[in-house]
Amino acid sequence: MATGYEQVRSVVAYLAGDLEAAKLVQLSLPETGVCNSGAGGCC
Known part of the structure; x- marks a missing residue:
């Protein structure tokens, strides 16, 4: 959800001319996640 919020924030800033x-x-992801689960060659 944080990734989606960051994308929306960025698009709105762009549309506003900023x-x-x-x-x-402005996004900091935790060190654990899908890419670190060993579930495939994700990242």
Whole structure:
């Protein structure tokens, strides 16, 4: 859900003309997740 929120925030900033805010990534993912589960060659 945090990833979707970040995408929406970035798109809204871009549409509002704030290109600097649109370029910023304000997302920090936890170290555990799908890519670290060993469930395949994800990442």
